[in-house]
Amino acid sequence: MESKITAKGMRSFFIIWVGQLVSLVGSQLTGFALGVYVYDQTHSVMFLAIAQIANQIPYVLLSPVAGVLSDRWNRRTAMMIADFGAGLAVASVAVLYFTGVLKPWMVIPINLVMAAFNTLMWPSYSAAVTLLVPKKQYGRANGLVQLGEAIPQIAGPALAGALYIIIKLGNMATLDFLSYLFAVTLMLLFVRIPNPPKTEEGEKSRGSFWHEMRFGWDYIIARKNLLALLSFFVALNFVSGIMGPLFVPLILDTWDAPTMGYIMTIIGFGVLAGTLVMSAWGGGKRKIYTLLGGGAISGLFLCVGFLRPSLTLLIVCGFFFMFAGPFTNACSQAIWQSKVAPDVQGKVFAVRRAIAWSVNIAAPLLAAPLVDYVFKPGMVAGGWLANIFGPIFGVGASRGTAVLISLMGLLSMIVSLVAFTIPRIRRVELDLPDHAVTVKAE
Numbered sequence: 001m002e003s004k005i006t007a008k009g010m011r012s013f014f015i016i017w018v019g020q021l022v023s024l025v026g027s028q029l030t031g032f033a034l035g036v037y038v039y040d041q042t043h044s045v046m047f048l049a050i051a052q053i054a055n056q057i058p059y060v061l062l063s064p065v066a067g068v069l070s071d072r073w074n075r076r077t078a079m080m081i082a083d084f085g086a087g088l089a090v091a092s093v094a095v096l097y098f099t100g101v102l103k104p105w106m107v108i109p110i111n112l113v114m115a116a117f118n119t120l121m122w123p124s125y126s127a128a129v130t131l132l133v134p135k136k137q138y139g140r141a142n143g144l145v146q147l148g149e150a151i152p153q154i155a156g157p158a159l160a161g162a163l164y165i166i167i168k169l170g171n172m173a174t175l176d177f178l179s180y181l182f183a184v185t186l187m188l189l190f191v192r193i194p195n196p197p198k199t200e201e202g203e204k205s206r207g208s209f210w211h212e213m214r215f216g217w218d219y220i221i222a223r224k225n226l227l228a229l230l231s232f233f234v235a236l237n238f239v240s241g242i243m244g245p246l247f248v249p250l251i252l253d254t255w256d257a258p259t260m261g262y263i264m265t266i267i268g269f270g271v272l273a274g275t276l277v278m279s280a281w282g283g284g285k286r287k288i289y290t291l292l293g294g295g296a297i298s299g300l301f302l303c304v305g306f307l308r309p310s311l312t313l314l315i316v317c318g319f320f321f322m323f324a325g326p327f328t329n330a331c332s333q334a335i336w337q338s339k340v341a342p343d344v345q346g347k348v349f350a351v352r353r354a355i356a357w358s359v360n361i362a363a364p365l366l367a368a369p370l371v372d373y374v375f376k377p378g379m380v381a382g383g384w385l386a387n388i389f390g391p392i393f394g395v396g397a398s399r400g401t402a403v404l405i406s407l408m409g410l411l412s413m414i415v416s417l418v419a420f421t422i423p424r425i426r427r428v429e430l431d432l433p434d435h436a437v438t439v440k441a442e
Contacts, residue, residue: 009132012191013141016079016128017148019183023083024152025159026179029172030090032160032261034107035248037169041104046368049245051104054111056360058119059353064213066120067350070127071205071212071343076193078124078346080184085117087180090173097170122353127345128193130337135434138337139287142330143279150271150326161261199435202343216351219344225431226339228424229288233332233356235415236295241363243302243408246371250401254309266315270322278326287331288428294327295416302409306402307392321409338434367404375400 038051070078089110096102125145133141163172196202205215220226251260283290298321305317340348378385379393379400386395393399393406419425 012193013129013132015186015190016125017144019083019186020125021148021151023179023183024149026090026176028152029160029163030093030176032264033164033169033172034093034111036164036252036260038104038107039248039252047104048248049364049368051107051111052245053361053364054108055115056357056364058112058115059357060361061354062116062119063123063350063354063357064216064347065350067123067216067347068209068212069120070124070346070350073124074193074195075124075128075131076187076191078120079128080187082117082119082121082124083180083183083187086114086121087177087184089113089117090180091177093173094170094177097168097173102169119350123346123349126333126337126349127196127342130342130345131194131196135338137282138334139282139330140279142333142337143275143277143282143326145333146326146330147272147275147279150268150275150322159261161258164261165258196341196343196345199341199343201341205344205347212347215344216347216349219340219348220351220355223339223432225424225428226336228422229332229335229428230352230355232292232415232419232422232425234359236412237356238359238363239408239412239415241360242367242370243405244360245364245367246401246405250306250398250405253398253401263311263315263318267318267322270319271326273319274323274326275330278330283327283331283334286429287334288426290327291331291335292328292416292419292425294324294331295419296413297324298328299409299411299413299416302412303406305409306406309394309399309402335428339428339432341435370404371401375404379403 034051035048039048042048092113093102093110096106129138129141129145160172201219205212205219220230248260251263255263301317301321301324305314305321307313336349336352337345375385376397377383377400379389379395380386380397381395383395385400385403389399389403393403424431
């Protein structure tokens, strides 16, 4: 009987995975097109950073609400609402474009709405994996989730770069809407997700909406090992948050949009390779070692990749930077899924993401002033930074952006190595017991 339940759960997981894969390909098209559109129209790193921040704010402000809804509703219902709502936001891009009224500033509220619905998707999807997949398969299942994110990163940018020229932004947004609709239809027709079994933690979490929002925070605070692991990701996200808005301008200042698409596609094969290895391996018995090792390796290749204005160096280092990422993310997810009771995972995971992503609001805002007022002028001929970094990176305003990205990579590597020395992070799997629930549920 248990094997039948497990097989049915795995089937539902794969159907959800296929739907999300198609949806993510569509989102890659729109995300790429909107980024290029905003930068083409404004040529402003600051405006591009603000548009990207709009994708982060709901994760910080609305995640506790989304977590409560995820635990109160059936996971399938929550995911369908999330996909359909985000799809309607994407459809508005197509309508505004075809009617000729789309302006760069409109991308900001559209991103806010899309991200608000996606805020509900992540804790629901993560908690659904716990209910559908046996505990011993968490590492592999999360590797497949990472693979579902990797394939769009490979196919999406090159496809988006070509389509942006051929069919334009409006038609790309229409395709994205249809991809969301496909994911919703699959879940509606073919997926059933059981409600989680009741646990002692779940009973403690019940109460008013405010009490349930607060519970996720209290749960993490009471478990110092999880809090320490979360603090590591806050530091890592702060570094990547500064680097995030710089990549598109650095590429577009040297190459055109289709070339950037091809670059991102080739780099995306690193994610594919990493997720395939992670899916087959599972991350090992002590996943924390794989997690921290992946962070250190990612930082190393990010640091080296921009030392010279070389397309070959960028692609090779970008490949291995992306290769290491799935090991860090999938192992982290597996650890949290093993340690947190399934009927409170929505609340806990939502607060976890809100805290981890909170720095993504402030960090991108630092990118523009650092580049415009410190690194670009500092790296021109005769600049004070050119005397320090010029022999390594070369001289010129655009090399200032490269220096800042490389420094962020070095800092990321240091953060990962320091985390190895912190017992509460290194011993998280030993000090905290796993939850006792298997794939069986109500």
